[in-house]
Amino acid sequence: MRQWRVGSMSMGVLLISFGILLLAALIQQTPVINLILDWWPVVLIILGLEVVVYLFLSKEEHPKIKYDLLSMFLIFVTGIFSLGMYTVSSIGLIPRVTAAIASQEYTVVAPESKIRVSSSVEKIEFILPNAPINFKKGEEGQLVIFARGQVTAESMERAEELAVQGKVTADQVGEVLYVQFSDVPQAKSFNLGAADFTYTVFLPEDKLVEIKRQYFYNSYHYYPVEIDSDAVSNHFMVDVSGSVRLRVNSQADLAVTAVVIGPNSLRGNVDWSMETQSETHETVGNVSFGSGLHRVNIVNQGDVEVIFFDYVQVEETFF
Template sequence: MRTWRVGTFSMGASLIMLGLFLFFSKFLGLQLAEVLMAWWPVLLVVLGGEILIYLFLSRQEQPFLKYDFLSIFFVGLIGTAGIIFAVLSSTGVMGKVEDVMAREVRSYNLPNFNYKTDDSIKRVVVRTVGYDMTVEATESKEVSMFGTYRVETAKKTALLKNAQDIVTANQKGDTLYLNFKMLPEDAGLFHSQGILAATLLIPNHLKLEVVGNTDSLSLKPRTITNDWNIDSTSDVTVNVLKNSNLSVETTDVEQLQGKEWNIKEEPKGSDELNATLKNAVYQSGEGKYRIHISNAYDVNLNANQ
């Protein structure tokens, strides 16, 4: 006579139901984690029902339960996995994991930024946050910006809805202040940082001051009619026209690229860092307008435009 061991039926029934769950999940678009979280309580119902059925059908006055420990082990293993998924989901960790698994590198256009200037604005101050940027002089009377950004995200929509999400503009007296912001990003275990490349157009009659943050900056002054001052950037590339009426000066720069530089007396200091800093100048025409670059690591001059 075949002996009924509690757990055998539970394992068989559980495997059948798990297979059905996984089969229909393909049509319902469910993830494996969602199936396990919804399905694991059924294991307890099936195993408890098998015990009750065994006790009901047993004809012994004091029935003795016999267990199929191998079957119960596998049932418990699958149930434990479901409980773990449920706990991780309740703490938000599971959502983070699913988000990371669904992430893709996506590129979007920056929302266009436009700020009309009038005669009351004499100066523009730009504060960057570490992204690559090109600054170009324009004959337009409008400060504007365009470009692209790239982020790693599971969302299929752009993270930046309008220009105010990446830059704020405030006019105080005769100065327009532009403060850039960091791209939205997740902080924590699955941290990822976006990349931004923007072109900022500045009216050529306005004075410009850029306060960097160890970022790369490309300058295209073209026909500027005022002074530019660049401070605290890592790498600066200056593209100048040979027939332009400007001078480019550097102060406390570690490396200079380009044959057109006229190296001035290097700063004298007691420490090794100051001993390696360089001051230089390049002049085109009478050098009426000045671009002054200070506290940069590398400055590259292209005077063949």
């Protein structure tokens, strides 16, 4: 006589159900993960119904349910699965897991920020975001900032919503314009957000510029800063951690001083004049272009790279 085992019918029904759901998802090209996560308690209902129906339909006066190793294993797997799903649901992890499974990378351009710079402003001080940033020459009396990058999200609309969170605020106090960035949420673990986001800043002319980066105790990332020499129309002060690249053309008129942790941190295709400070053991590098009218002072825990290129050579190569 065939022996019935607890869990065998339940497991068969569940496998058939999941197979039908997955097949329907492939044909209709719709996500099935939400249905599975929402209806997981049915596993317990089916298992309980199987026991009740067997006891009800059994013709024996004292029906006995046989538990063998396979049945016990099926029940154990079902119980662990149910407890795990309940735990995940209670801590709110399911929505994030679902979103991460259904997400993909989208290329997003954040809304452009245009800030009028009054003639009374002598200096612009930037508190940089935790993202790469480039400084370029802009128009007189106007500061323009935009960002572009890859955002991981469930849809293009959601990616644009995340990108908009990277806001720029500007406040003038006396003769100083303070510009601060709000970071776009970063994509990590099951959190959606920016995977690769880069800011570009177009600077007005004849303004002192100071660049700093906000630090957090749990931030271990050092994002690069790149500066075009055309953007340097007055003195620059850069105090960051991470790589700093200065692109210098043949028309530049500036003097660069970089304080770094060692001589190997001074890079590029220029001849650095170096000296080591006796107290701090830091290396100070200097290099000048033209008469050195505008000064660029860099204090950095990472590399400082100066790349010199000639407009004429680039033009001849291009044409």
